[in-house]
Amino acid sequence: MPELPEAETIARTLAPHVEGRRVRLIRFLAPRARRGPIPLLAGCRLRRCRRVGKQVALELDCGLLLVKLGMTGSLRWRGSAGAYTRAVIELDEGWITFDDIRQFGSIGWAPEYPHSLGPDPLELSEAEFRARLARRSARIKALLLDQRFLRGLGNIYADEILFAAAIHPLAPARSLGSERAGRLYRTMRDVLERAIAAGGSSISNYVDADGRPGSFQRFHQVYGRAGQSCPRCGGTIARIVVAQRGTHFCPRCQRR
DNA sequence: TGGAATGTTCGGCT
DNA sequence: AAGCCGAACATTCC
Numbered sequence: 001m002p003e004l005p006e007a008e009t010i011a012r013t014l015a016p017h018v019e020g021r022r023v024r025l026i027r028f029l030a031p032r033a034r035r036g037p038i039p040l041l042a043g044c045r046l047r048r049c050r051r052v053g054k055q056v057a058l059e060l061d062c063g064l065l066l067v068k069l070g071m072t073g074s075l076r077w078r079g080s081a082g083a084y085t086r087a088v089i090e091l092d093e094g095w096i097t098f099d100d101i102r103q104f105g106s107i108g109w110a111p112e113y114p115h116s117l118g119p120d121p122l123e124l125s126e127a128e129f130r131a132r133l134a135r136r137s138a139r140i141k142a143l144l145l146d147q148r149f150l151r152g153l154g155n156i157y158a159d160e161i162l163f164a165a166a167i168h169p170l171a172p173a174r175s176l177g178s179e180r181a182g183r184l185y186r187t188m189r190d191v192l193e194r195a196i197a198a199g200g201s202s203i204s205n206y207v208d209a210d211g212r213p214g215s216f217q218r219f220h221q222v223y224g225r226a227g228q229s230c231p232r233c234g235g236t237i238a239r240i241v242v243a244q245r246g247t248h249f250c251p252r253c254q255r256r
Numbered sequence: 257t258g259g260a261a262t263g264t265t266c267g268g269c270t
Numbered sequence: 271a272a273g274c275c276g277a278a279c280a281t282t283c284c
Binding site for chain 2: 102157203223
Binding site: 032071072084100101102103104108136137138139204243244 | 272273274275276277279280281282283
């Protein structure tokens with residue numbers, strides 16, 4: 001569920017409720033939701049809530065809480081506890097619930113922002129993007145999913161971006177050349193910005209911190225549309241597996 | 257019943 | 271070293 005636009009939307013909707021509050025404690029209802037040791041945070045002030053890649057960071061004055069949403073994770077302001085509530089972050093006023101059906105998500109603590117993530121797609125320059133692509137021989141779809149290369153893209157947006165840029169998912173990164181690399185950069189930003197404006201994609205159960213679904217799924221051109229017709233050329237959307245993920249594309253629009 | 261699903265990580269192979 | 275693959279994690283849905 002949560003890729004960059006969804007994490008951004010969750011962070012934006014959660015921020016006004018929690019920034020400036022103090023943490024009381026974190027209750028873990030499922031042990032595996034805790035990623036590594038977390039110090040006692042009682043009394044720590046929650047300075048800022050923002051997105052880091054596809055994670056949501058709660059910046060405290062005594063470190064960072066990093067929420068990985070995994071496949072089905074969600075953060076809700078004053079959410080009611082249900083069967084899939086894995087943790088509750090209690091504040092001096094109100095609380096945040098962390099729900100996660102599949103339990104691939106987790107909450108961890110770190111003294112500072114992680115060093116291992118690549119640049120944010122909305123922050124790096126076109127020149128930097130092109131230079132990074134030119135150094136790699138991996139297939140472009142696999143590279144877009146690699147969080148050390150770029151932070152924030154996931155399976156839905158990788159497919160949508162490659163379609164919008166008319167680039168075949170199996171194309172080796174360094175084979176793209178400056179024209180297609182530039183087009184990829186611009187469509188990447190365009191798709192992400194439009195997705196954020198739409199509040200993300202709600203394809204099964206994603207909602208923001210206030211419980212509102214996104215609407216960008218209405219604009220998906222290829223994701224989840226295998227066998228249906230291509231909105232651009234009328235051909236048939238294909239599905240292959242790349243980097244162990246279902247990959248949807250139009251073989252006619254996205255030539256090898 | 258089997259396969260696929262918005263993700264990450266680890267081990268092994270080339 | 272870089273890239274790729276399979277498996278594992280847990281749960282639901284078709």
